[in-house]
Amino acid sequence: xxxxxxxxxLLPAFGALLAWLLKPMRSLRNLFNLLIPAGLLAVVLxxxxxxxxxxxxxxxxxxxxxxxxxxxxxxxxxxxxxxVAASLWILNTIYSYGYMHGLYGKDFEGxxxxxxxxxxxxxxxxxxxxxxxxxxxxxxxxxxxxxTWPLVTHTRKPEAKRxxxxxLGILVGSSTLFMLTATVLTWVWTGxxxxxxxxxxxxxxxxxxxxxLILLFFFGTGKTAIFPLHQWLPNAMVxxxxxxxxxxxxxxxxxxxxxxxxxxxxxxxxxxxxxxxxAEVVAWFAAGTILLTxxxxxxxxxxxxxxxxxxxxQLNYIVLGAAVAFPMAIEGGALHIAMHAYGKITxxxxxxxxxxxxxxTRVDQLDGIGRRMPWTMTAFxxxxxxxxxxxPMGGTWSKWLLCVGMIEAHQxxxxxxxLLSTLLGLGxxxxxxxxxxxxxxxxxxxxxxxxxxxxxxxxxxIPLILSSLACLILFFWPGIYAQLxxxxxxxxx
Numbered sequence: 303x304x305x306x307x308x309x310x311x312l313l314p315a316f317g318a319l320l321a322w323l324l325k326p327m328r329s330l331r332n333l334f335n336l337l338i339p340a341g342l343l344a345v346v347l348x349x350x351x352x353x354x355x356x357x358x359x360x361x362x363x364x365x366x367x368x369x370x371x372x373x374x375x376x377x378x379x380x381x382x383x384x385x386v387a388a389s390l391w392i393l394n395t396i397y398s399y400g401y402m403h404g405l406y407g408k409d410f411e412g413x414x415x416x417x418x419x420x421x422x423x424x425x426x427x428x429x430x431x432x433x434x435x436x437x438x439x440x441x442x443x444x445x446x447x448x449x450t451w452p453l454v455t456h457t458r459k460p461e462a463k464r465x466x467x468x469x470l471g472i473l474v475g476s477s478t479l480f481m482l483t484a485t486v487l488t489w490v491w492t493g494x495x496x497x498x499x500x501x502x503x504x505x506x507x508x509x510x511x512x513x514x515l516i517l518l519f520f521f522g523t524g525k526t527a528i529f530p531l532h533q534w535l536p537n538a539m540v541x542x543x544x545x546x547x548x549x550x551x552x553x554x555x556x557x558x559x560x561x562x563x564x565x566x567x568x569x570x571x572x573x574x575x576x577x578x579x580x581a582e583v584v585a586w587f588a589a590g591t592i593l594l595t596x597x598x599x600x601x602x603x604x605x606x607x608x609x610x611x612x613x614x615x616q617l618n619y620i621v622l623g624a625a626v627a628f629p630m631a632i633e634g635g636a637l638h639i640a641m642h643a644y645g646k647i648t649x650x651x652x653x654x655x656x657x658x659x660x661x662x663t664r665v666d667q668l669d670g671i672g673r674r675m676p677w678t679m680t681a682f683x684x685x686x687x688x689x690x691x692x693x694p695m696g697g698t699w700s701k702w703l704l705c706v707g708m709i710e711a712h713q714x715x716x717x718x719x720x721l722l723s724t725l726l727g728l729g730x731x732x733x734x735x736x737x738x739x740x741x742x743x744x745x746x747x748x749x750x751x752x753x754x755x756x757x758x759x760x761x762x763x764i765p766l767i768l769s770s771l772a773c774l775i776l777f778f779w780p781g782i783y784a785q786l787x788x789x790x791x792x793x794x795x
Contacts, residue, residue: 305359305361305374306345306348306349306359307349307359307360307361307374307375307376307432308361308363308374309345310342310345310346310384310388310428310432311374311425311428311429311432313338313341313342313345314338314342314421314422314424314425314428315421315422315425316338317334317335317338317339317417317421317424318417318418318419318421318422318425320334320338321335321414321417321418321420321421322414322418325414331414331417332399335395335417336392336395336396338421339388339391339392339395339424340392342388342391342424342428343388343389343391343392345388346381346384346385346388347385349376349381350381350385350782352376353376353377353378353380353381353786354378354782354785354786354789356378356789357376358375358376359375359376360373360374360375360376360434361373361374361375362374362434363438366437369493369494370435370437370489370495371434371435371437371438372437372438372441373433373434373435373438374429374432374433374434374438375432375433375434375497376432377497377568378636378786378787378789378790379560379563379564379567379568379636379786379790380431380432380433380560381431381786382636382637382639382640382783382786382787383427383430383431383556383557383560383639384427384428384431384432385640385782385783386551386552386556386639386640386643386644387424387427387428387431387552387553387556388424388428390551390552390643390644390647390769391424391552393647393651393765393768393769394420394544394547394548394552394647394765395420396761396764396765397544397547397651397654397761397762397765397766398416398420398544399761400655400658400758400759400760400761400762400763400765401542401543401544401654401655401658401761401762402416402542402544403759403761404658404758404759404761404762405542405657405658412456412458415452415456416452416453416456419449419450419452419453420453420548422445422449423446423449423450423453423548423552423553423554424552424553425445425449426442426443426445426446426449426553426557427446427552427553427556427557429441429442429445430442430443430446430557430560430561431560433497433564434496434497435494435495435496435497436485436488436495436497436565436569437485437495439561439564440477440481440482440485443477443481443525443557443561444474444477446525446553446554446557447469447470447473447474447477447525447554448470450469450545450548450549450553450554451466451469451470453541453542453545453548453549454466454469454538454540454541454545454549455541456541456542456545457540457541457542459540461540462540462541464537465537465538465539465540465541468533468534468537469534469537469538471534472524472531472533472534473524473525473534475524476521476522476523476524476531477522477523477524479522480518480519480521480522481518481519481522481523482522483518483522484515484518484519484522487511487514487515487518488502488503488515488569491506491507491511492506492507493506497564497568497569498568499567499568500568500571500572500573501567501568501569501570501571501572501573501574502569502571503515503569503570503571503574504571504573504574509577509578512570512574512578512580513578513579513580513581514580515570515580516565516570516575516578516580516581516584517580517583517584519562519565519569519570520562520565520584520621520624520625521584523558523561523562523565524558525554525555525557525558525559525561526555526558526559526561526562526617526618526620526621527555527558527591527613527614527617527618528584528587528588528591528617528618528621529587529590529591529594529595532591532595532614535549535555535610535613535614536607536610536611536614538610539604539606539607539610542654543606543650543651543653543654543657544654546606546609546610546650546653546654547646547647547650547651547654550609550610550613550646550647550650551642551643551644551646551647551650552643552647555613555617556639556643558617559617559620559621559624559635559638559639560639562620562621562624562625563620563623563624563632563635563636563639563790565624566624566625566627566632567624567627567632567790572627572628572629572632575624575625575627576626576627576628576711581625581626581627582625584621584625585622585625585626585713585716588618588621588622588625589618589622589715589716589719591614591615591618591621592615592618592619592622592719592720592723593615593719593722593723593726595611595612595614595615595618596611596612596615596722596723596726596727596730597726598611599611599612599615599726599727599730600726600729600730602665602730603664603665603666604663604664604665605653605656605663605664605665605668605734606650606653606663608665608730608731609646609649609650609653612646612649612689612727612730612731613646615723615727616638616642616646616689617642619634619635619638619642619700619701619704619720619723620635620638620639620642621635622635622704622716622719622720623635623638623704623707626707626708626711626713626716628707628710628711629707629710630703630704630706630707630710631703631704631707631708631710631711632707632790633703633707633787633788633790634700634701634702634703634704634705634706634707634787635700635704635707636786636787636790637699637700637703637780637783637784637787638697638700638701638704640696640700640776640783641688641696641697641699641700641773641776641783642689642697642700644688644696644769644772644773644776645685645686645688645689645695645696645697645773646685646689647685647769648681648682648684648685648688648766648769648770648773649682649685649686649689651681651762651765651766651769652678652679652681652682652685652766653682654758654762655675655678655757655758655762655763655766656668656671656675656678656758658758658759658762659674659675659678659752659755659756659757659758660674660675660749660752660755661749661752662749662752665734666744667744667749668734668737668738669737669738669741669742669743669744670737670738670741670742670743670744671738671743672735672738672739672740673739673743674755674756674757675738675755675756675757675758676757677757677763677766677767678757678758678763678766679735679738679739680735680770681766681767681769681770682734682735682738683732683735684770684773684774685769685770685773686731686732686734686735687732687773688773688776689727689731690724690727690728690731690732691724692724693777694774694777694778695773695774695776695777696772696773696774696775696776696777696780697773698777699776699777699780699784701720701724703787704720705717705720705721708720
């Protein structure tokens with residue numbers, strides 16, 4: 303019998319293969335584009351009880367000698383990421399049909415490349431989530447970078463190609479220069495790369511060596527978009543909106559923050575993190591990134607750009623929690639992976655739906671649009687509240703835990719940072735749905751040919767309705783994600 307951990311990787315690989323093989327049979331390919339994500343979710347749900355019970359589940363793909371292996375393992379943190387990626391892949395696939403077909407028609411150019419890269423991105427997400435050691439994680443981490451590059455450059459326009467160069471330059475550059483170096487040094491100094499509760503550095507390295515590794519690992523994880531490695535993310539917004547949703551909620555950025563939490567809890571170890579000046583440096587960079595990008599978001603007139611800078615700040619909530627490394631901060635960071643994913647994908651779904659229906663891209667064009675697109679803008683309001691951590695939305699709980707974690711660590715400056723960023727978020731997010739419903743539509747704000755638009759196609763609306771409902775449900779029943787995050791917090795004590 304095939305290990306479910308391996309099956310979680312093989313299914314997206316099969317989906318990527320079918321995207322090419324079924325190019326002439328569009329209807330059959332579209333069917334498999336839905337069946338394979340559903341199958342992946344079923345596989346992930348099948349091992350959820352084992353994750354909640356704390357049972358060991360491992361699978362070794364291959365031995366590389368000298369104690370190095372290419373191996374998979376089930377952990378509570380990995381299950382959070384896997385469950386988020388698997389559940390949102392289905393929604394993003396449905397949304398892609400509505401968005402891409404609505405703009406470019408059913409036979410849009412490069413669709414086999416689009417669907418293949420999408421599946422490979424999810425494959426790498428599963429590999430990262432279930433990595434048993436740093437070597438396995440690094441390899442899948444790089445696969446994700448190269449599999450998402452064709453999505454960022456999908457339109458093949460000059461600005462897309464330029465953004466693709468920035469994307470590869472920052473992400474590949476940071477991972478090979480810093481993360482790979484840190485991985486090699488960890489192997490040299492400790493003799494292992496295996497993840498373990500409590501980490502592997504305690505007693506194996508000096509304080510100076512640990513600090514160097516922390517700095518290399520955290521700044522090598524460029525997908526967190528920590529300053530000054532953040533510019534790839536707003537530049538990647540030239541991609542189609544379903545790709546933006548993938549980057550921000552399902553795959554790329556979540557791979558980054560998952561990795562820093564993994565490093566903090568299972569490689570470096572929270573005890574070492576809490577006593578290291580390297581972790582303190584990372585924490586201050588994360589706090590600065592939160593405030594800087596929140597201020598920039600206030601100034602961005604383009605909707606997707608505003609959401610991109612919001613994401614950078616939200617990601618660094620998790621980086622801050624990982625760097626502070628107190629139990630509640632770790633729990634809040636882990637829970638924020640899920641809560642931010644559902645909130646942010648809702649916002650990007652809404653932004654894309656607005657563009658499909660009206661071709662509007664700027665915030666100042668959205669006054670009164672709520673009367674034309676009530677479903678979309680209601681979802682946008684819900685996603686905004688959840689992203690900001692305001693009740694009654696799921697994001698409330700992760701923001702609360704992160705704040706409690708800062709109090710637990712006596713990090714008052716970082717607590718103030720989180721609170722200030724929330725206030726700034728109120729300024730750059732909430733006015734959008736408020737003005738959409740209550741402001742008068744501006745004369746001449748419509749895009750030629752789309753002045754009398756209504757809602758977007760149902761294939762766009764259904765996913766954003768479901769993701770916004772998830773934001774609401776997770777406030778009253780954080781359930782599985784909260785249990786898994788609590789298990790991680792226990793190992794960080």
